[in-house]
Amino acid sequence: MQNTINIPSLIYLDNAASTPILDEVIQEMIPYLKEQYGNPSSLHKLGFNAMSGIERARKSVSMLIGAKPKEIIFTSGGTEADNLAIKGAALYMKEKNKEKNHIIVSSIEHDAVLEVCKDLEARDFKVTYLPVTKEALVEPVTLESAITERTGLISIMLSNNEVGTIQPIHEHAKIAHDKSRDIIFHTDAVQAIGKIPIDVRVLGVDLLSMSSHKINGPKGVGALYIRNGITIGPLIHGGGQESFLRAGTENTYGIVGFGKACEIASRTLTKYCSEVLELREYLIDRVLTEIAHSILNGTRDNRNPGNTHFSFLGVKGEDLIIKLDEHGIEASTGSACSMHQHKRSHVLKQMGLTYGQIEGSLRLTLGLQNTREEIDHVISSLSHIVEELRSFSQFKL
């Protein structure tokens, strides 16, 4: 596998939390950090150069998902894209039609969707949180039955950030747009872009959120795809940047880096889908056969190529990741963004996992920079650590 990334002597298996920036991406960013410092709105050479970098990036981002450049709005990241999609669509639809105050989301969305919904519930919106199967799947029939005449917005994530389940978004979007329903369909594709083939026309979504730092691009930048013809309101007001939908001087070098990361992702998608998937299967096989009382959470087939998520009974996930870190292996129990809350994963709870399964969870997420040798090393360390931790907790089954 390619290894053009600057990594320290660590085995990094937390690629769903963030990814190393590719050298090629950094090289693309450097001129915009140095010479091309103009404000993209300025009417002089430095301004024009900055704006032309942004427009080139917009094209690369749009091509990764089969959209048109003008359908891409740059944001400060995936969370802001989700906020803009949900609030921008919900507030705008209610302004047009006071009756339209019902939102449907899955109960396993990222907090960037769920917390916005909670905020909207305090502002006269009704939100339905759809249950999922034990494999974290939102069944189309569940969605269909939740729709009412007041429903104006549906949001279901493309690939879950914890267990990697890929939803049948095409079917969900079809239901949303069925029977001349006036419903906007949003999908949080932060974990999916660059990892599974995406064509917004085929998916049939109206809004789609993206993040740069999940696909070996820089942090602090993301984008929202807004299908031509769909109108939403802005979240951040001010200057007229991004077609009046996102005010504030553009993060030029971040956007340029994101564009480059998308260009590379378009090129390496096939490689990712085969090589990372193969590595994932190798990792899953070895864990399940070599570590007793280990469980793979989620579905095996319908899963993000880079995602694995296990439960090791009789072990605490937090202890696991601390021990792994001591062994130079960077991992996670689940969503990095949830660490501040010190709460148990709402995703695993919704999937109906037992207390012991949730407690003992470990997420290992792969990227193109990972190798089979790394996985061999991880398996060896992980086996010892699990055994050691179980001996402390006097684990018996």
Next chain:
Amino acid sequence: MQNTINIPSLIYLDNAASTPILDEVIQEMIPYLKEQYGNPSSLHKLGFNAMSGIERARKSVSMLIGAKPKEIIFTSGGTEADNLAIKGAALYMKEKNKEKNHIIVSSIEHDAVLEVCKDLEARDFKVTYLPVTKEALVEPVTLESAITERTGLISIMLSNNEVGTIQPIHEHAKIAHDKSRDIIFHTDAVQAIGKIPIDVRVLGVDLLSMSSHKINGPKGVGALYIRNGITIGPLIHGGGQESFLRAGTENTYGIVGFGKACEIASRTLTKYCSEVLELREYLIDRVLTEIAHSILNGTRDNRNPGNTHFSFLGVKGEDLIIKLDEHGIEASTGSACSMHQHKRSHVLKQMGLTYGQIEGSLRLTLGLQNTREEIDHVISSLSHIVEELRSFSQFKL
């Protein structure tokens, strides 16, 4: 003057729109673009390293304005900081007390404040836009008379982005907090930090907005100072980052760069205040004496050291900046962020400038990298360009 900045062979006099990133700042950012790519929320070495970079930056930012580190919330820029301040305070105050729905702002605020106010007016808020003097000053007596029992928030910018007028914010804040009034006072200090001495305790403000790319730091990052004891709501919901006030994976390298820029600004503030001021006075003197029918807009004394703003009667500002650009001089007519609207400056209108004065306006904003030789060159080019443009327009007085 120091010149450690990578600039092309251009004379850059648009420092109020954006500034070149200092080499020292880029060097500080590089490790976070390369090796330190962890998600700051991750519970492993790479996560901790990223978080520790952010906390170091928080300290540097706080020191520039005399705040405590925990009073600093990082945002994606000055515009988002303004949005967070105004919406976060307004919505929170109205939630606590439905009667508190009155906001006072100056009529010469940046669009990042004015456009948020327009949005809030559509959501049952009343907004008073304070008039200014011909020097763009908000007189304290004008503010005092606008306050009602329903006023919950006041926002007046510290230094105007177009004409550089510095407001008596200390007096304004005192009025806001007088008579046990329950009013939050915000100031947009985007154009002021690093350019005039600021101590939030002396100013007496509750909220203060900052931007990195206006002080030789990277784009895509800013901060809001929130005085200890003041509560506002978030604008972007999701993970628990930034004390639950700003969700989304942190732009680590941007934040680290902003911190470094603040550290340097703290060190060079005295130099800035004397050297840039001297250069500004030199520029103003030469323009006013050597170019006929030129006017300095705003006040001469009470002005941002780096700001000049002129009107050249009989000339169109847009033509001026295009011609200057051809001569390798980067300038502006006013706010870069307003370029999308193609509207006449609301600041100049509020100051009571004539149509001809607004039409013929040119903003030249200086930084520590500019030299007297550059100004000499600018005066020579500007004189010729103004003369040439006037000959086309058959300008007569």
